[in-house]
Amino acid sequence: MAYDCVVLAKQVPDTHRITGKVMNDDGTVNRSALPAIFNPEDLNALELALSIKDRFGGRVTVVTMGLPGATRILRESLYRGADEAILVTDIRCAASDTLATSYILSCAVKKLDYDIVLCGRQAIDGDTAQVGPQLAEKLGITQITYVEALEDLQDNTIQVRRSIGNGWQSVRTGLPVLLTVTGEANTPRVAAARHLMKYKKARTPGEVAEEIKVMNPDAVEAEIKELCESRCEALRARGLLIEQWNLDRLEADLTWCGRSGSPTKVHRIQSVVLAAKESKEVPPTDDGLAEMIHELIEDKIIA
Amino acid sequence: MGNFYKDNDDIRFLFQHLDLAQLAGLCEEGYRFAEEFDYAPSDGDEAVQNYEMVLDAMGELSADFIAPRAESVDREGNTLNEDGTVTRAKGIAEALEKLAQAEVMGFTLPYRFGGLNFPNLLYSMATEIISRADASLMNIFGLQGIAETINAFACEEIKQEYLPPFAEGKVTGAMVLTEPDAGSDLQAVKLRAFEDEKGNWFLHGVKRFITNGCGDVLLVLSRSEPDRSGGLGLSLFVCEPGPTVHIRRLEDKLGIHGSPTCEIFFDNTPCKLIGERRRGLAPYVATLMNGARIGIAAQSMGIAEAAYRIARDYAASRKQFGMAIERLPAVRDMLIDMKIAVETGRALLYETSRVVDLAVAYNKRLEENPPEDKAELKSLKDDARSYKRCAGMLTPMAKYLCSEMCNQVAYDAIQVLGGSGYMRDYASERHARDARITTIYEGTSQLQIVAAVRGVCSGTAEKYLEDLVAKEYAPQVKDLLDKLAEGLGQLKAAVEFVKDKGNDYMDLYGRALTDVAIALINGYLMCDQASTKVQMDVAVAPGISSTDGQTVPMKQRKTLLARRYVEKNAPTIKALTELICQGDRSTFSDYEALVGPVQEQ
Numbered sequence: 011m012a013y014d015c016v017v018l019a020k021q022v023p024d025t026h027r028i029t030g031k032v033m034n035d036d037g038t039v040n041r042s043a044l045p046a047i048f049n050p051e052d053l054n055a056l057e058l059a060l061s062i063k064d065r066f067g068g069r070v071t072v073v074t075m076g077l078p079g080a081t082r083i084l085r086e087s088l089y090r091g092a093d094e095a096i097l098v099t100d101i102r103c104a105a106s107d108t109l110a111t112s113y114i115l116s117c118a119v120k121k122l123d124y125d126i127v128l129c130g131r132q133a134i135d136g137d138t139a140q141v142g143p144q145l146a147e148k149l150g151i152t153q154i155t156y157v158e159a160l161e162d163l164q165d166n167t168i169q170v171r172r173s174i175g176n177g178w179q180s181v182r183t184g185l186p187v188l189l190t191v192t193g194e195a196n197t198p199r200v201a202a203a204r205h206l207m208k209y210k211k212a213r214t215p216g217e218v219a220e221e222i223k224v225m226n227p228d229a230v231e232a233e234i235k236e237l238c239e240s241r242c243e244a245l246r247a248r249g250l251l252i253e254q255w256n257l258d259r260l261e262a263d264l265t266w267c268g269r270s271g272s273p274t275k276v277h278r279i280q281s282v283v284l285a286a287k288e289s290k291e292v293p294p295t296d297d298g299l300a301e302m303i304h305e306l307i308e309d310k311i312i313a
Numbered sequence: 314m315g316n317f318y319k320d321n322d323d324i325r326f327l328f329q330h331l332d333l334a335q336l337a338g339l340c341e342e343g344y345r346f347a348e349e350f351d352y353a354p355s356d357g358d359e360a361v362q363n364y365e366m367v368l369d370a371m372g373e374l375s376a377d378f379i380a381p382r383a384e385s386v387d388r389e390g391n392t393l394n395e396d397g398t399v400t401r402a403k404g405i406a407e408a409l410e411k412l413a414q415a416e417v418m419g420f421t422l423p424y425r426f427g428g429l430n431f432p433n434l435l436y437s438m439a440t441e442i443i444s445r446a447d448a449s450l451m452n453i454f455g456l457q458g459i460a461e462t463i464n465a466f467a468c469e470e471i472k473q474e475y476l477p478p479f480a481e482g483k484v485t486g487a488m489v490l491t492e493p494d495a496g497s498d499l500q501a502v503k504l505r506a507f508e509d510e511k512g513n514w515f516l517h518g519v520k521r522f523i524t525n526g527c528g529d530v531l532l533v534l535s536r537s538e539p540d541r542s543g544g545l546g547l548s549l550f551v552c553e554p555g556p557t558v559h560i561r562r563l564e565d566k567l568g569i570h571g572s573p574t575c576e577i578f579f580d581n582t583p584c585k586l587i588g589e590r591r592r593g594l595a596p597y598v599a600t601l602m603n604g605a606r607i608g609i610a611a612q613s614m615g616i617a618e619a620a621y622r623i624a625r626d627y628a629a630s631r632k633q634f635g636m637a638i639e640r641l642p643a644v645r646d647m648l649i650d651m652k653i654a655v656e657t658g659r660a661l662l663y664e665t666s667r668v669v670d671l672a673v674a675y676n677k678r679l680e681e682n683p684p685e686d687k688a689e690l691k692s693l694k695d696d697a698r699s700y701k702r703c704a705g706m707l708t709p710m711a712k713y714l715c716s717e718m719c720n721q722v723a724y725d726a727i728q729v730l731g732g733s734g735y736m737r738d739y740a741s742e743r744h745a746r747d748a749r750i751t752t753i754y755e756g757t758s759q760l761q762i763v764a765a766v767r768g769v770c771s772g773t774a775e776k777y778l779e780d781l782v783a784k785e786y787a788p789q790v791k792d793l794l795d796k797l798a799e800g801l802g803q804l805k806a807a808v809e810f811v812k813d814k815g816n817d818y819m820d821l822y823g824r825a826l827t828d829v830a831i832a833l834i835n836g837y838l839m840c841d842q843a844s845t846k847v848q849m850d851v852a853v854a855p856g857i858s859s860t861d862g863q864t865v866p867m868k869q870r871k872t873l874l875a876r877r878y879v880e881k882n883a884p885t886i887k888a889l890t891e892l893i894c895q896g897d898r899s900t901f902s903d904y905e906a907l908v909g910p911v912q913e914q
Contacts, residue, residue: 199415200373200374200411201415202414204352205416206370207363208352210362210363210366
């Protein structure tokens with residue numbers, strides 16, 4: 011039996027490469043100072059979907075919501091073996107918190123066929139781990155979070171192992187289901203050579219328009235539109251058009267999107283700068299070590 | 314997140330410096346495949362873009378996935394199970410799965426079988442990158458010549474059966490050649506191939522030291538003509554593992570522990586003939602082994618690169634006498650020599666791979682699509698022959714140079730690390746063990762020299778060097794070219810001297826002759842790199858030497874390198890050619906007296 015998987019992915023600033031310049035004075039992240047990458051655990055979700063496709067067949071569709079630049083991670087998904095990629099982009103999505111984001115994504119996923127929806131456990135920029143669970147609620151399907159292994163999948167039943175922090179649970183449920191996947195689940199595959207060679211030319215209509223504008227600086231809008239349409243058609247015929255959906259295409263209720271759909275209010279941001287104030291010498295003796303351990307336990311640094 | 318392609322300035326430089334678009338044009342046969350295959354490139358720029366994207370992905374896989382597993386692969390090795398199956402080291406099994414997913418197991422195979430149709434030069438680059446992560450994985454990744462041999466010589470039916478699964482990474486292969494009494498001398502192969510009355514072929518006998526003998530597709534060299542001794546009695550067969558193929562033993566080896574080395578007993582195993590009878594050794598296995606030699610040279614490059622990097626880092630961080638040990642003259646000298654050895658080895662390997670690509674492409678055109686115009690046909694024939702001869706000389710040279718070089722570099726790397734390098738805490742000792750096989754298998758260094766020296770003395774080297782001399786070079790290497798010209802004169806004199814002394818004299822001084830020829834070829838290749846049009850700045854180490862600032866143009870760096878290489882080699886070339894021209898034959902006349910008798914037990 012084949013299973014259709016939808017993977018939700020996010021382009022994030024690479025917070026593992028934090029340097030001094032990445033925080034703005036107001037405590038927000040200066041995104042331009044960090045390279046934009048495929049959120050690591052979303053890659054684990056994609057890998058799980060691709061391994062399901064390898065074993066059982068079916069299609070893997072990757073959806074991302076973001077600025078047009080997020081198309082890069084969609085191409086990366088195609089390089090790794092996804093069958094289809096969809097960019098949800100709309101200026102009216104700006105300032106969405108996790109609630110609005112999960113609503114918008116649910117509108118997109120509802121337009122697709124799916125048996126299994128896969129998300130990374132959390133994104134490394136916000137670390138909320140909320141979007142996956144909220145999305146499951148909005149889709150009205152079962153969710154299993156913190157998935158670290160697929161144990162069994164047959165007919166309409168899936169069994170996975172999920173982390174519960176100090177151990178694991180093995181749980182089984184019917185399809186459809188939404189899984190949030192942890193970094194322990196697998197090691198993502200690298201890009202496949204033939205897919206790289208083919209999909210390096212994959213473009214969204216927005217990117218096509220940009221390229222045409224650069225190549226025809228003097229063209230009027232009608233000409234550009236016409237050129238875009240024929241170019242997109244040519245790309246679609248070769249399977250190289252990345253779908254681009256806006257909120258109208260999603261038939262989303264705009265009051266649930268963007269700022270108006272986001273109840274989260276940032277009350278205050280505190281920029282915490284950690285600096286060493288004093289040092290302490292621990293003698294390399296049994297007593298010295300015991301004292302240090304004791305102190306660390308007292309300070310609740312280790313348990 | 315590492316990347317063994319992106320972090321290697323020299324490979325990235327050569328990627329731009331060498332004319333990859335020219336090779337792409339030949340491989341893609343005028344970009345005619347783009348219509349039929351949606352991933353085939355439609356012009357040179359796109360082909361080169363493809364090459365780089367694939368190297369980039371392999372660089373990432375090598376750094377982040379393969380390299381971290383190399384140590385446990387080395388410790389774990391392979392296991393021969395009671396039922397005769399072989400379980401690979403976990404890290405190797407996992408890496409093979411990732412390589413299959415990366416679609417790089419049909420690197421040079423045609424598109425129609427699911428391959429990438431990449432040139433050999435790119436395959437050498439990829440093999441080096443993989444080997445830097447884990448040399449033993451190369452013994453499986455680097456066996457794609459088996460599929461190439463099937464592609465070159467088997468009938469269409471066999472190609473259709475075996476090549477797509479190779480390209481998908483579903484199967485791995487083995488070159489089943491060596492026997493207990495047929496090592497370097499494959500003409501002595503005894504394993505019997507016989508035909509039943511229906512024309513079905515079977516194999517019977519023992520093969521030994523078979524790399525990846527537990528693979529899924531076995532290419533077996535066997536004696537199909539029992540009444541005929543020597544190479545002309547041998548044919549090449551393909552078979553699969555099954556109840557009649559028994560892995561009897563896994564060798565317990567010094568290095569490359571991830572690569573299973575098998576002894577196989579074939580007990581009337583059904584098989585299929587590749588190509589024609591009696592052509593098994595020449596040309597089929599000879600072609601297969603030439604490809605494999607380049608593979609070993611690339612493996613050697615990977616080991617050398619890995620070993621050098623550990624030594625280089627250690628020399629900067631290890632402090633003795635109140636300073637980093639790289640400040641000590643003996644250590645810095647060793648490190649520079651290691652780095653130059655790596656870059657000159659790479660120069661020769663990539664040049665060899667490029668010439669092989671040209672030879673393959675020209676000969677393919679001659680066979681499949683010869684020009685009608687007589688003059689054009691003649692010129693194509695001349696070019697094809699000339700590239701083939703050059704490839705025949707450069708291949709053993711590259712195998713010899715790179716394998717010896719990686720042993721020296723791995724040895725010196727341990728020396729730089731001192732006691733720490735001798736311990737298993739560092740990968741240096743693994744590199745030294747892995748390196749040791751490279752001068753032995755796919756033909757020992759001594760046999761590479763036998764092949765290479767014939768090119769040196771037959772005029773092939775002279776003609777090839779003339780072509781190198783005729784290239785355009787930047788003015789700043791003019792004095793180096795003069796030095797090289799002097800060396801060229803000395804080589805010619807030595808070759809002249811050897812000519813009427815007989816083959817045994819030529820072989821006696823084969824190593825000296827080959828070393829001189831390689832030093833000259835590499836001298837010109839380094840001058841060519843120093844004359845590059847590529848604009849690229851590379852980082853320099855912080856230090857006390859002449860380089861100020863943090864980067865240096867690669868062209869300037871390569872000029873420094875060429876200068877040191879050519880100037881240091883000039884006296885060696887002179888000494889070696891003098892030695893050759895002394896006419897000393899004591900090896901023949903005094904052997905018995907000098908080595909003494911075999912001790913009686």
